[in-house]
Amino acid sequence: MKLNELTSYLESLAPLAYQEDYDNAGLIVGRPEMEVHRALVSLDCTEAVVNEAIATNCQVIVSHHPIVFRGLKKFNGKTYVERVVEKAIRNNIAIYAIHTNLDNMIAGVNAKICETLGLKNCRILSPKHNLLKKLVTYAPQSHADTVRNALFAAGAGNIGNYSETSFNAEGTGTFKGNDQTNPYVGEPGKRHLENEVRIETVYPAILESKILMALVLNHPYEEVAYDLYSLTNQNQQVGSGMIGELDNALAEEAFLHHVKEKMHCHVIRHTEYTGKSVKRVAVCGGAGGFLLKQAIAAGADVFITGDYKYHEFFDADGKVLIADVGHFESEQFTQQLLYEIITKKFTNFAVRLTEVNTNPVKYFI
Template sequence: MTIDKITKYIESWAPKGIAWDRDNVGLQVGFSKALARNILLCLDVNEFVVEDAIKKKCNLIISHHPLLFNSIRKISSGDKTSDILIKLIKNDITVYSAHTNLDFAKDGVSFQLAKKLGLKSIRFLKNISENLTKLVVFVPAGFTEKVAEAIHKNGGGIIGEYSNCSFRILGKGTFRGSDNSNPAIGKKGNLEFADEVRLEVLVNTFDLPAVIAAMKQAHPYEEVAYDIYPLKNENVNYGMGAIGNLEIELTPKQFLDYVSKKLGVKNFRYSQGTNIKIKTVAVCGGSGSDLLSTAIQNSADAFITSDVKYHTFLDAENRILLIDAGHYETEIFVLDEIERRLKNFITESKIEIFKFKGTTNPVCFYNN
């Protein structure tokens, strides 16, 4: 199985098109057409990860954080990133990163954090918006299913847990072909009336080029009449953070102990909330403190994230129990989901999948 087939599978779950526009997701370095041998999963790529990949004969590293985030002007021995790149290239190792696209995907980083905490009825804390379009195409009645199928196969018409979603209205289309036309219905030069279906489908903006190409290929008309409407709707398929409910209510002290045990962290920062019971919990793996007000608006009793600033704790105090559980500590569980999905996908091959057993967490705690 080639590496690009594996990465395309990951993108079917976490499309690059939903990533933060200043992020650098996807192929970082390497050979996408190479046959995959073994795969190493990690949050960050450092020299120890690369050595582990070499030891385990992995020629594909899949990381959450991009190895290359800012542009580099030169590759020079002695520079930390350069040394990693040189070693990767010398050992024919490809690095692929799924960062904010994995943050914003269902069952991505925040969903895995929520599941680790045992939350139920998990949903996005805040859906992303303005990346949806409505595609309207006018199809002769006998070709509606063929055109619809082409659109759906390329990602159109997915709304939450439902696929093949569309709306159809039967009407009458008119056209007159010029002397240079080749009409599929009627004759050139004649005013023709055709029974047509107005087919409406929601399409992710990043899927639109492929959807339109497939639609035109399936459509019988020489000139396809279609409209594209940009939408401001929230996209129910993608979002930031997650929110759910504990099976039983906990006191704040019980909840703090519960978080420590479930996430395996002994040290974390928090601010006092006001509720005497914790039931509804919001989370955002990684740096999610910008979602504090959204968590409060959604009546969350507690909000778990990381990289929280002092003044954000002030804003949360006596409003919601805010926990900074650590960046690494709130993201690491997504590797389990990547591993699970890849093992289900790569069934006909002897490719082994490993998780980096060490830690790439640069943050240390001092205990006197």
């Protein structure tokens, strides 16, 4: 299939618009129209992973972390980044990264951590704001269902676990067209009164052009009246970290043993025990120290993440147990998540998990 069939599907699940400002997710090497028959999934795209792709005849590498974060000015092989990009180009291998946009999805990286740890009743720890908008439009009663259905099909009306949500109120609309119009109802030059339905619905801002196109194409009027409102509401489907609960509370040491086993950790760096049992757990794959305040505010007994610095451990202040499992360890299951996503959608497309351990951190035990 064409590479853009794969990338478009991945971006429908984790839109590039939801990546953080510093990130570089998306197609890094390759042409969207190139043919691909086999994909290699990895956490990182290293030179060893590219070599594996060559050896296994994979035309595309789908990695979590982008190999390129900042612009490259020279390609002379002096850095591992340059060597990876050069080798991929020479061997016609595409590189695609799905990073913080996947981190920020409710069914993304952190959901996989929660699943691994057996957490229930999970929700996003720090939902993002200003991602939603509201559309208000007016349709004649005879076409209200048609307009609503078109908006829903285009992606409007989804709130959490509910779909096709809208508010509707009947009223009377007035309009008078000039002699250049050909109104659906009424006559040019005469004021017309029409029984109409006011339709209100919310939608992700990134779908605005698609939503408006559906509105215009399915509305009978020559000039479609509508209002757009920006919303500051939280989007409960998009944001950083997650928080969930254990079926049964555990003592802190017992819980850390559970984490070490389930997440295959060589070591866990943690703060002093608080003396409380563990029931509510906050997680953030990668470097999640910025979410500590949110974890405490949400009542987490433990906050699991990676890349904690020495002085940041003091910030727990006895209010929560911080458990630093390591960056790679916290995100290693992302490979399996991507494998499941791709194979479920493209049943005839060959996908393999990398056999390369890309963790740059080694442990002397």
